[in-house]
Amino acid sequence: MAESILQIEVTYAKPDRQDVVRLRVPEGSTIQHAIEASGLTQRYPEIDLAKTKVGIYGKLSRMDTVVRERDRVEIYRPLIADPKEVRKQRAAEGKVMKKGGGPSEE
Numbered sequence: 782m783a784e785s786i787l788q789i790e791v792t793y794a795k796p797d798r799q800d801v802v803r804l805r806v807p808e809g810s811t812i813q814h815a816i817e818a819s820g821l822t823q824r825y826p827e828i829d830l831a832k833t834k835v836g837i838y839g840k841l842s843r844m845d846t847v848v849r850e851r852d853r854v855e856i857y858r859p860l861i862a863d864p865k866e867v868r869k870q871r872a873a874e875g876k877v878m879k880k881g882g883g884p885s886e887e
Contacts, residue, residue, distance in 0.1 A: 784808060789848050791819035793828065793856040800824070806848065812837070813844040815854050828856060 785808040792801045802819040810818075812835050822828045834857040836842045848854060 787848060787850045787852075789815055789850075789852045789854060791815050791821060791854045791856070793821050793825060794858070795825075810848055811844060812842055812846050812848060812854050815848050816856060819854075821856065833857065 786805045787808055787810070788803065788805055790801055790803050792799060794800075800821060802821060804815070804818055806815055806818055813830060816822060816828075816830065816835070822830065830844065834841060835844065836855045836857065837846065837848070837852050839855065
């Protein structure tokens with residue numbers, strides 16, 4: 782019996798562009814196999830498969846997850862800022878702005 786071939790995409794987004802590689806992989810391939818087959822790790826040496834988070838359609842997944850037909854494997858870049866800290870800063874700025882809301886009425 783012949784081995785089935787799956788069509789998938791592997792994506793990596795930089796701040797200024799997104800690289801999408803469409804490829805065909807044998808059924809039973811893992812996310813790690815798909816990423817290696819895509820060539821993105823050679824194109825972007827900053828991708829460290831031991832540390833990089835990956836997912837399928839925005840859902841965090843492990844490297845040993847088996848891909849399915851038409852999956853979109855996504856390679857995530859590390860966050861530059863902690864989202865919780867950014868929210869705290871915005872909230873603090875908003876409170877300061879509300880307190881000092883212009884000239885007082887007398």
